Amino acid sequence: MITQDYLKSISKSKKPFVIYKSNKGFDLYTNFSKKIILTNKNIHNFINKISKNRSKNKNTDLYIGFFGYEILNNLIGIKPPKQKGLKFPKGIFYKPEIKVSLTNKLNYINEDLKALNNDFKININKKSYNKIFSKFKKKIKSGQTYQIKICTKYRNKSKIDPIDFFCRLSETNLAPEAFLIKDKEFSIVSCSPENLITKKGNYISTKPIAGTLKKTKKFNKIKALNFFNKNIKETKEHNMIVDMERSDLSKICTPGSVKIVKKKIIEEYRDLYHYVSLVAGKLKRNTSTLDIIRSMMPGGSVIGCPKISTLNLLNAQERESRNIYTGSFGYIKFNGDMRFNIIIRAILNYKEYSEISVASGVVIDSNSSHEFSENYIKAKALMDLYK
Amino acid sequence: MIYIIDHDDSFTHNVVHQFAKFDDIECDNFNEINQKKLNKAKVIVFSPGPGAPKDYPYSSKIYNKFKKKKKIIGICLGFQQILHSENAKIIEQNKIYHGFQSEVKVTSNNSLFKKNKKFKVGRYHSLKLKEPFYAKNFEITMRCAISNVAMAIENNKDKIYGFQFHPESFLTENGNLLIKKILSA
Numbered sequence: 001m002i003t004q005d006y007l008k009s010i011s012k013s014k015k016p017f018v019i020y021k022s023n024k025g026f027d028l029y030t031n032f033s034k035k036i037i038l039t040n041k042n043i044h045n046f047i048n049k050i051s052k053n054r055s056k057n058k059n060t061d062l063y064i065g066f067f068g069y070e071i072l073n074n075l076i077g078i079k080p081p082k083q084k085g086l087k088f089p090k091g092i093f094y095k096p097e098i099k100v101s102l103t104n105k106l107n108y109i110n111e112d113l114k115a116l117n118n119d120f121k122i123n124i125n126k127k128s129y130n131k132i133f134s135k136f137k138k139k140i141k142s143g144q145t146y147q148i149k150i151c152t153k154y155r156n157k158s159k160i161d162p163i164d165f166f167c168r169l170s171e172t173n174l175a176p177e178a179f180l181i182k183d184k185e186f187s188i189v190s191c192s193p194e195n196l197i198t199k200k201g202n203y204i205s206t207k208p209i210a211g212t213l214k215k216t217k218k219f220n221k222i223k224a225l226n227f228f229n230k231n232i233k234e235t236k237e238h239n240m241i242v243d244m245e246r247s248d249l250s251k252i253c254t255p256g257s258v259k260i261v262k263k264k265i266i267e268e269y270r271d272l273y274h275y276v277s278l279v280a281g282k283l284k285r286n287t288s289t290l291d292i293i294r295s296m297m298p299g300g301s302v303i304g305c306p307k308i309s310t311l312n313l314l315n316a317q318e319r320e321s322r323n324i325y326t327g328s329f330g331y332i333k334f335n336g337d338m339r340f341n342i343i344i345r346a347i348l349n350y351k352e353y354s355e356i357s358v359a360s361g362v363v364i365d366s367n368s369s370h371e372f373s374e375n376y377i378k379a380k381a382l383m384d385l386y387k
Numbered sequence: 388m389i390y391i392i393d394h395d396d397s398f399t400h401n402v403v404h405q406f407a408k409f410d411d412i413e414c415d416n417f418n419e420i421n422q423k424k425l426n427k428a429k430v431i432v433f434s435p436g437p438g439a440p441k442d443y444p445y446s447s448k449i450y451n452k453f454k455k456k457k458k459i460i461g462i463c464l465g466f467q468q469i470l471h472s473e474n475a476k477i478i479e480q481n482k483i484y485h486g487f488q489s490e491v492k493v494t495s496n497n498s499l500f501k502k503n504k505k506f507k508v509g510r511y512h513s514l515k516l517k518e519p520f521y522a523k524n525f526e527i528t529m530r531c532a533i534s535n536v537a538m539a540i541e542n543n544k545d546k547i548y549g550f551q552f553h554p555e556s557f558l559t560e561n562g563n564l565l566i567k568k569i570l571s572a
Contacts, residue, residue, distance in 0.1 A: 141483065143438055143479075239488070239509065239557075242557060243553070243557060243558075247397050247400040306398070308437075
């Protein structure tokens with residue numbers, strides 16, 4: 001069936017489904033035979049049991065879903081204090097029975113669309129943001145963190161058609177880690193650009209992004225590279241993330257195998273340039289899925305550095321739960337292979353509330369007003385969908 | 388065997404892999420120290436980490452206990468940990484280098500490394516050694532080529548070495564060679 005008709009029919013059927021960007025287009029997973037809502041009690045068992053499934057060769061022999069930020073903290077022994085916000089599940093995984101390949105062109109028209117509420121409220125105003133910012137700069141001066149990413153949230157009340165959102169988003173921004181989850185009581189629409197884990201056999205890689213530039217006539221790929229290479233602040237932030245990802249991989253890889261495969265290159269997307277590195281290694285024998293997840297998640301580039309101390313600082317500061325934001329979406333195959341992204345540039349729609357979280361980094365030479373408006377620009381790309 | 392004490396850092400496993408080129412490695416968190424491994428180790432390495440040396444009193448205890456008995460190496464916070472245990476003051480610096488590649492220079496005749504040699508290193512430190520600093524048999528052997536901040540200490544008599552920069556960073560030229568030299572010293 002062609003993509004357009006398929007999307008229409010699955011929307012009508014009201015079946016839950018997941019779409020994940022593939023190399024050539026998108027993969028759609030549906031007909032879920034199991035849905036696992038993760039808790040601190042069942043998560044270990046869930047992850048450990050995946051590889052015990054006998055069937056390993058079908059293209060649906062996998063679990064697909066997400067880990068929220070909080071449960072990833074818990075997995076590495078960090079307990080954020082009780083936070084406000086939507087009481088959204090800590091993580092959900094599905095066992096699909098059908099996988100369908102879709103093209104890159106996702107045409108979908110919903111004739112019954114109603115005008116949406118496009119008025120968003122921010123949870124931290126500029127004044128409070130400045131305060132938090134200078135507080136963290138002091139922490140940098142005293143060495144407790146070298147880079148920390150403050151999360152702000154934009155929220156409104158609205159009932160969205162997530163398929164419509166996802167298709168329009170993919171049209172303007174065909175992100176390599178984009179995904180959509182549509183379930184009965186919630187949906188997640190994301191144009192994440194960042195791959196956190198690609199694992200095939202004993203090969204593992206991660207592809208951190210630190211540095212994003214909006215495309216304008218002024219820039220081409222080479223000029224964008226020059227911009228980043230000359231910008232000391234961006235370069236330092238990126239270097240830090242590369243060393244941190246090398247170390248995270250080194251925990252689970254054989255000594256000497258961790259290599260920077262691509263060092264500080266530019267990747268070009270329809271609207272953006274990303275400053276990207278690719279770090280890869282060879283897994284130690286008998287490394288479990290849980291070992292990999294605990295070493296790599298939550299992804300360092302959206303937290304800051306060093307990870308543990310920075311997470312503790314963030315959790316003491318942030319009053320509202322990050323929910324899905326800076327968690328990871330992806331799949332774990334029954335043969336142990338996996339692919340996970342970092343959940344950023346995402347809309348969580350739950351109980352008719354939409355939540356868009358964004359973050360930008362405080363390093364020693366960053367500027368509070370600049371980062372505050374940078375956050376707004378990041379959120380605006382998603383808020384524009386409500387118009 | 389080399390015992391690496393991890394101060395909850397996000398660079399520690401780069402250190403582990405770098406030292407693993409030369410010997411067997413054990414690595415534990417600073418609050419989960421294994422006495423058997425500690426006693427068995429030929430070399431103790433204090434890893435980088437967040438905060439200041441005063442936050443890790445147990446690491447200073449280990450230093451004091453094994454000084455002159457085992458080779459001791461400190462990196463970044465570990466370097467400061469050694470100095471702090473030798474009664475140095477560790478202070479905030481005005482200009483901070485995180486993820487910065489800068490040039491250091493060998494400034495001493497008594498170094499394992501050739502005097503006046505310059506090379507590029509990766510730096511991640513908020514704090515620095517307050518000078519003047521004096522401790523028996525210790526010498527500052529490398530400095531930042533621009534700011535003159537202390538970048539390495541050597542005590543070749545008691546086999547104690549420290550780097551303020553990160554030899555394991557991808558930003559450091561010849562980091563493996565540095566480690567090889569102090570391990571064979």
